[in-house]
Amino acid sequence: MTSQAYDIAIVGGGIMGCGTALGLAKGGMRPIVLEQDDIGQGASGVNAGTLSLQIKRVKLMPYALKGHHAWEAMGEAVGFHKTGGYTLAFNEREAALLHERMELKREAGAPITFVSPNELAAREPSLSRRVVAASYCPEDGYANSSLAGQYYRRMLREAEVPWRDRTRITSIEATGTGFILRAGEDVFHARRLLLACGGWLKDACEMIGVSLPVRARVNTVSVTERGPRLVGSVIGHATGLLTLKQKPNGTVLIGGGWQGEGTPQDGRGRVALSTVVPNLQLAQFAVPELRNLRVVRSWTGFEANVPDFYPLAGAAPGVKNAFILGCVRGGFTIGPYISQLMADFILGREPELPLFDPGRTFNLE
Numbered sequence: 001m002t003s004q005a006y007d008i009a010i011v012g013g014g015i016m017g018c019g020t021a022l023g024l025a026k027g028g029m030r031p032i033v034l035e036q037d038d039i040g041q042g043a044s045g046v047n048a049g050t051l052s053l054q055i056k057r058v059k060l061m062p063y064a065l066k067g068h069h070a071w072e073a074m075g076e077a078v079g080f081h082k083t084g085g086y087t088l089a090f091n092e093r094e095a096a097l098l099h100e101r102m103e104l105k106r107e108a109g110a111p112i113t114f115v116s117p118n119e120l121a122a123r124e125p126s127l128s129r130r131v132v133a134a135s136y137c138p139e140d141g142y143a144n145s146s147l148a149g150q151y152y153r154r155m156l157r158e159a160e161v162p163w164r165d166r167t168r169i170t171s172i173e174a175t176g177t178g179f180i181l182r183a184g185e186d187v188f189h190a191r192r193l194l195l196a197c198g199g200w201l202k203d204a205c206e207m208i209g210v211s212l213p214v215r216a217r218v219n220t221v222s223v224t225e226r227g228p229r230l231v232g233s234v235i236g237h238a239t240g241l242l243t244l245k246q247k248p249n250g251t252v253l254i255g256g257g258w259q260g261e262g263t264p265q266d267g268r269g270r271v272a273l274s275t276v277v278p279n280l281q282l283a284q285f286a287v288p289e290l291r292n293l294r295v296v297r298s299w300t301g302f303e304a305n306v307p308d309f310y311p312l313a314g315a316a317p318g319v320k321n322a323f324i325l326g327c328v329r330g331g332f333t334i335g336p337y338i339s340q341l342m343a344d345f346i347l348g349r350e351p352e353l354p355l356f357d358p359g360r361t362f363n364l365e
Contacts, residue, residue, distance in 0.1 A: 009193055015336060051080075055330070064334055086124065219303050235286055236256075
């Protein structure tokens with residue numbers, strides 16, 4: 001049995017939890033990160049790693065731009081590649097949708113342009129010739145999500161921030177001086193608390209008496225065997241139902257938010273054949289030669305959200321010295337930056353960009 005005291009306990013060892021811990025340590029606090037699995041192996045480590053401004057919501061564009069810069073600064077340590085990215089439309093309805101959405105994102109600061117089908121064919125000759133419109137962003141790219149945990153583990157070690165893997169918090173008690181967290185026989189005392197545990201955020205918030213309308217999507221990702229070079233850019237679809245990229249080793253990662261089955265309470269989610277098949281069919285429609293490659297694995301990851309699909313980032317409603325961070329759509333991209341904002345907020349500094357009050361969600365149910 002262990003019993004130790006900290007300035008703040010952070011429940012959740014993903015990008016946002018670890019990033020906040022690093023910012024707090026730099027600001028003079030003594031945090032501890034408590035993760036029920038392994039650092040960076042939840043949603044942070046099982047997503048497709050896409051860093052595309054073209055799939056970010058307009059209101060979140062300033063955060064996504066800052067997040068892109070953070071990933072670029074991490075560089076090879078996280079397998080960062082700036083490849084540029086194309087979003088495709090295959091009919092006039094999709095083309096109208098593409099232009100409407102990309103114009104708004106361009107106005108919000110994303111360096112997006114439109115390219116003709118002939119230009120696209122010259123740049124990416126393996127793409128379908130049935131494209132009628134396409135947009136391009138030179139900032140788009142990807143990182144290797146499986147390296148994120150290794151990176152943040154190393155950064156925590158260098159900053160002398162303690163963490164505990166395989167530590168599932170089963171109860172949190174608010175006291176007059178802070179919080180008592182229990183995980184089996186282990187007990188942790190902290191003056192402050194940050195809940196940053198993704199798909200498990202709803203249950204964690206209820207431990208401190210806060211009921212928020214947090215839901216969890218079960219996003220599916222697939223990977224092919226190694227093959228010849230087909231595409232050099234990140235490829236998406238106007239509907240948002242496709243992300244596709246080819247890694248240097250020749251494998252192709254395919255996603256797009258298609259849903260699997262299960263809940264965070266079940267543990268890992270399950271791949272649903274009824275959704276993974278149309279995801280792969282859309283990918284093959286965009287890149288016909290994908291039909292020659294076998295899919296070797298598909299998996300799922302939980303993505304938390306609230307009804308308005310904006311983040312939770314701020315003070316826990318009605319609970320002194322407790323904070324919430326999660327439900328960030330595009331959290332892989334935005335995570336490194338919004339965690340910096342969260343650290344500033346907890347340290348009593350004015351964040352560079354506004355946060356997202358979790359209390360607003362009481363009116364969204």
